[in-house]
Amino acid sequence: MPLGRVADVPDPDVLIRAKGLTKRFGDFTAVSGIEFKLRRGEAFGFLGPNGAGKSSTMRMIACVSPPSGGELTIFGLDPVADGAAIRSRLGVVPQEDTLDVELTVRENLLVYGRYFGLRRPVIAERTTRLLDFVQLTERADDQVEPLSGGMKRRLTIARSLINEPQILLLDEPTTGLDPQARHVVWDRLFRLKQQGVTLILTTHYMDEAEQLCDRLVVMDGGKIAAEGSPRELIEAYSTREVLELRFAVAEHDQAAQKLAHAPADRMEVLADRILLYVPDGDAALDAVRGLGLEPLTSLVRRSTLEDVFLRLTGRRLEDG
Amino acid sequence: MTTPAQAAPPGQLVPAGPRPADGMGMAIRAFLFWLVNYRRTWRGTIYSSVLGPVLYLGAMGVGLGSLVDSHGTASLGGVSYLSFLAPGLMAANGMQTAMDESLYPVFAAVKWQKTYQAAASTPLRPGDLFRGHILFTTMRLVMNVVIFLIVMVAFGAARSAWVLAAVPVAVLTGLAFAAPLDAFAVTQEKNDQAFNMIFRFGLIPLFLFSGTFFPVTQLPAWIRPLAYVTPLWHGVALCRSLSLGTADWLGALGHVGYLAAIALIGLAAGQRTYRRRLYV
Numbered sequence: 001m002p003l004g005r006v007a008d009v010p011d012p013d014v015l016i017r018a019k020g021l022t023k024r025f026g027d028f029t030a031v032s033g034i035e036f037k038l039r040r041g042e043a044f045g046f047l048g049p050n051g052a053g054k055s056s057t058m059r060m061i062a063c064v065s066p067p068s069g070g071e072l073t074i075f076g077l078d079p080v081a082d083g084a085a086i087r088s089r090l091g092v093v094p095q096e097d098t099l100d101v102e103l104t105v106r107e108n109l110l111v112y113g114r115y116f117g118l119r120r121p122v123i124a125e126r127t128t129r130l131l132d133f134v135q136l137t138e139r140a141d142d143q144v145e146p147l148s149g150g151m152k153r154r155l156t157i158a159r160s161l162i163n164e165p166q167i168l169l170l171d172e173p174t175t176g177l178d179p180q181a182r183h184v185v186w187d188r189l190f191r192l193k194q195q196g197v198t199l200i201l202t203t204h205y206m207d208e209a210e211q212l213c214d215r216l217v218v219m220d221g222g223k224i225a226a227e228g229s230p231r232e233l234i235e236a237y238s239t240r241e242v243l244e245l246r247f248a249v250a251e252h253d254q255a256a257q258k259l260a261h262a263p264a265d266r267m268e269v270l271a272d273r274i275l276l277y278v279p280d281g282d283a284a285l286d287a288v289r290g291l292g293l294e295p296l297t298s299l300v301r302r303s304t305l306e307d308v309f310l311r312l313t314g315r316r317l318e319d320g
Numbered sequence: 321m322t323t324p325a326q327a328a329p330p331g332q333l334v335p336a337g338p339r340p341a342d343g344m345g346m347a348i349r350a351f352l353f354w355l356v357n358y359r360r361t362w363r364g365t366i367y368s369s370v371l372g373p374v375l376y377l378g379a380m381g382v383g384l385g386s387l388v389d390s391h392g393t394a395s396l397g398g399v400s401y402l403s404f405l406a407p408g409l410m411a412a413n414g415m416q417t418a419m420d421e422s423l424y425p426v427f428a429a430v431k432w433q434k435t436y437q438a439a440a441s442t443p444l445r446p447g448d449l450f451r452g453h454i455l456f457t458t459m460r461l462v463m464n465v466v467i468f469l470i471v472m473v474a475f476g477a478a479r480s481a482w483v484l485a486a487v488p489v490a491v492l493t494g495l496a497f498a499a500p501l502d503a504f505a506v507t508q509e510k511n512d513q514a515f516n517m518i519f520r521f522g523l524i525p526l527f528l529f530s531g532t533f534f535p536v537t538q539l540p541a542w543i544r545p546l547a548y549v550t551p552l553w554h555g556v557a558l559c560r561s562l563s564l565g566t567a568d569w570l571g572a573l574g575h576v577g578y579l580a581a582i583a584l585i586g587l588a589a590g591q592r593t594y595r596r597r598l599y600v
Contacts, residue, residue: 025600064440064599084346084443098438103356111353115442117345163442 013040015167015198016061020070023056030056032222033070038167043199047209047305048219049317054202055095057219058171061200062092075166088116091165095172097152101145105136105155108144109162116163123162130158134188150181157188168192170201174208186211204317206305218305218312225312230305237311238303239265241281245274245288245295255293263287268310277307343451346444350452353439354425358456369464373413373471380533381405381477395535399479399564406477407486407563408532410468411555414494417464419523421457422501423515429453430506436598446594453502454495454587461494462487472563480565489562489576493555496579499586503593531556554578 016038023031031053038044046054059065060072063083072079074086099108106127113123131137134154139147144155153173160168173189174182189212193199203209209216210230218225218233226233243264247255256269264276264284278284281300288295309317358365385401396404429436439449465487472478501518508514529539530552536544547553558575561567 059600062441064437066599084445087441088443090441092441094434094437094441096434098434100353100357100433100435100438102360102433107356111356112438112442114349114352115439115444117349117443159438 015040016074018072021067021072022069023060024068029222034224036217038200040198041196042214043193043212045209045213045216046202046219047216049204052219053222054219055171058169058202062169063087089166091160091168093156093160093170093173097156099144099152099155104141104143106140109159112159113162126162130161134158150177150184153185167198172202206317209305218309220313233308234303238307239277240279242301242303242307243276243278243281243284244299246297247295258291258293346448347451347455350444350449351455354456369467373468376409377406377475402477403479406472407559408556410486410490411493411559412527412532413464413468414461414490415497415552417461418494418497421460422498423505426502426505427508427512440598446598447591450590450594457498461491465490478563480563482565483563486559486562489555489558492579493551496551496582499583499590503586503590506597507593526550526552551579551582
């Protein structure tokens, strides 16, 4: 018996390959025929609002959700037939904490390591190293229950690394954390990325996607709307700068009408602000004043993935 | 993070990683989860495992038994009420243990703490998680039934050395409840309301009317068949005949076969329900 099977992928650096991948729940199509590849060593993101199909995609990759259609191979293996073999090489950080809160930090890693069939001395050695990495060494023998949200998240990350996975899956890794805890998690994930760990993450935070992802797909309504590096996406779908204008409530609509004549590539009228997509924000602001408009506040900023998303879908990320 | 696969020659074989253990090996990994949890609570469970039988055998067996015995025990087969009651309670102890271990702990693992979902992200398959929990329940059954036997012997309530054979029978009785209840508990999505119904309209009537406290022949004739289909009645009848030294092979085989069949149906059902719940 050979140890594995001949991969159907000619490129050995392609770890995940999806084509026409679909997931249906009854009449509802959560993921509708998406295609992507994940290469070894990259940090790949699914960016989209809640309900875009990101988590469903992640669950299919994690081999806990059989695809309804299309092709999916992970390490060249079939997630349905070879689920256990694939999962033994994955690390999973789920959206919702699934720690055993009645056990200690160390016991959580022990139980999880045993699931992978690791021996106790191996688990003990890795536990020491991983708790140091996620800065939880001092809490090793404390119960999990009273830990803060950020600490629990970091413990979940440590737990996902106990089997030294070849791909780490992170589903909304910082959702629900306060800004400070979020930055600590980002810092740890960035270090993993630097160590060459292959990451896949889903997020509805554009700053998270920009900081962590080498390459990402924008998902909306179960489909992939665009793919590229954050920089490529911004270049392709937005302008260099954005001028954000805020007017008095009574003048908002009128200003929007007048601004239709302003020299801008594109204009987005949001409930509280008007965005002008322009190559030069300061010049655009002068032009706006030239139209006889005086905004209450104005802000010139660089384009972000949020603008890409707005352009692609007509909605903001947090609107869902 | 170096792994063998990263050193694999380009375009050749994709190694399958460490070969997954066989079914039992995987179930033992899942069993260890319950064991690590149990390490925190085992002392308390031992106290109640001893205290329960002492209270029941003392109050019902000795206390109530003295009244029963003074009126003649022909309908009990001529033995003391204590000797009649104790092996029945032993089987009921198996059922009670199964209920305690199967309903809330499984629901907590799949709903409240989601430890099952966490484990499903590892090489363990839903069936491994199910069998791992059944293994743990079996361990708890053996513990409780053996403790019951010791208390029962201390009360002088065993009349035959065959009572030792009642231990695996009471454990099997427990498994005939544990396997289907596990399979059911994992399907519960919203809340634990169904469990209260099972305790109120399942456990308690079974406990009272399956021949534990009085012979089923005392029941109205039309309701007796209902008692005969319940697993508990088979456990009680066989444990009792073993403890009294009146068991016959054919009857024993029938009871064991019935209990084993229910347990096997439960095992097959759990394999399916765990999968359906965890692989959505």
